Amino acid sequence: MNHYIAISRRLRQTPFTAGVEAAGVKAYTVYNRMLLPAVFDTMEEDYRHLKTHVQVWDVAVERQVELNGPDATRLMQMLTPRDLSQIKADQCFYVPITDENGGMLNDPVALQLSDTRWWISIADSDLLFWIKGLAQGAGLDVAVFEPDVSPLAVQGPKAETLMARLFGEEVRKIGFFRYRRMAFGDTSFIVARSGYSRQGGFEIYVEDSAHGMPLWDALFEAGADLDVRAGCPNLIERIEGGLLSYGNDMTLENTPLECGLGKFMGKNADHDFVGRTALETEKTNGIARQIRPIAVSGAALAPARAPWPLFVGEQPVGQITSAVWSPDFQTNVAIGMVDAGHWDAGTQLHVKTPDGLRAATIQAQFWL
């Protein structure tokens, strides 16, 4: 990291920024025009601690989009190939969102709060604008806005222990990608077993920014003996675990099928959604490229700042979109988009990195 960040109001602070800065955040990234912590100690120390103890993450950047009104569910179903009639009342539903060409606009998690009310917890794009535009253009009877709701994540092997101290033993009963409303002080929050790591944990949907720092402080107080620390999504851990990042590993140029999200499209979708024709055509014609785990040989590489092109000889066959050195697996771990015919496990390619050409091998699975 060689450059400072110039912060202004436009890069929004969160309800937890005071806590994050008191904890000594060293680097930020920007996500949904909001500050997202990126490093506290070093990326490697943060990684080791996340895999061993418990961390509290300011993920308020997962901005919420609320759909509220008689047409909310109809609009929600227009947005995604996923069949929403299958959603359970307490379920966090991962919903790829596609444009008219089948391109990925976002890959958020949706919660149905009632027949007429949804929250969508978004990745890094102004999905609010797409949904507002669509509703306006189609003349739907629904309000679409960003409510004052900021997720705070508790992640790591000791996350459940810490959460039980704060919210009671009942928190242990929450299933994966399920949620419950739990009491906190004189209010209550939706608590979900979810989060952007493979170490287990929860996300708390903090309604009303004023509750942010009291919750932050309560978690640190309750977890002092667990070595609880401020943390953040960790680049090494998320690549090892195969957690895709919108804007890094997929963009509007990619379809859900290319991103390995075909399972979230009904085999014979009987609901209409934006992009359906394009995606059905792609299914028929075959998928041109797909996301794959890739190992890159040689010494430790600095994190990828821009795509690294993949080659077979002189022929371009895709690109690596996220890459970093893994201390635990002693290789450079990477995620890339690889052309058809070259994506089978074991395939040997070359990748052009800032440190020169390296051997790259398609993996059968992520480093789990």
Add this chain to the structure above:
Amino acid sequence: MNHYIAISRRLRQTPFTAGVEAAGVKAYTVYNRMLLPAVFDTMEEDYRHLKTHVQVWDVAVERQVELNGPDATRLMQMLTPRDLSQIKADQCFYVPITDENGGMLNDPVALQLSDTRWWISIADSDLLFWIKGLAQGAGLDVAVFEPDVSPLAVQGPKAETLMARLFGEEVRKIGFFRYRRMAFGDTSFIVARSGYSRQGGFEIYVEDSAHGMPLWDALFEAGADLDVRAGCPNLIERIEGGLLSYGNDMTLENTPLECGLGKFMGKNADHDFVGRTALETEKTNGIARQIRPIAVSGAALAPARAPWPLFVGEQPVGQITSAVWSPDFQTNVAIGMVDAGHWDAGTQLHVKTPDGLRAATIQAQFWL
């Protein structure tokens, strides 16, 4: 600036990033999910140089949205209160974009390239998503996408001299907020007399990223004796000059009337646009708050990172949204949103800054 920026593909590089980094950029901000240089030498040195010589600015973050198809002009007119029938063939048209509540979605500049083709040069929000959604919802016959077009700005008192060396004397004939297509090597670019400073200059719309660095290098070669340097929009100069910043001085919570953009709404608009009803109601009922230049007393303050609340006694009456110390005017210059009844020039308020309470005075005009 106390924090580093963690860069990944998600924070996109531009066609000029190689030049920017070779020139020694020290700090970035993020704008439209893309890297925008913020400081090269120091903010004060950059400011002095901008007001004296000529700078080349990577403003590729002004991403383009192209509307292309039979319904392009109809869609464009739906987006804005401004009457587009008044646009001249060579005009850069500043167009506030409003949602159904009259809230500002963006404040871009539009160019009409033909009857069926527009470019919109956007401020910091995914306006692409709003326009795509609206077109999709309304079933319009138009393609909406981000073309490979990246603006490069040449700003400062010597900008015209430098531009004439590269593009010929004809460049001097371009009027303010007008454009011409000018030859460069074996291609041509749209060149406009515009830019985000009050020092005069041009913006070059670079079509095809591959032309980016050759143009950058040609400008530095032609301007060596003019002390041409890499620069960027300068916080001090833009506040002095009253150049508003979307995301800082106005957000979706504000209307064009609050932002002093009423002049861009026809007195009796006879075209329909999204938000018309809300804005006509606001006009009838009166405007609740407006943007004002504000001087803040006392010693130099660090740039505002978040809004600073304004008070009369204990009563909140608005907020300062951008602020910094001005070396030329020897005061803290600021932009704020001030409630009705408190916005007249000369009004004395107080503002809560990170350095404590300061006197704040509404100015009659910006520091021009």
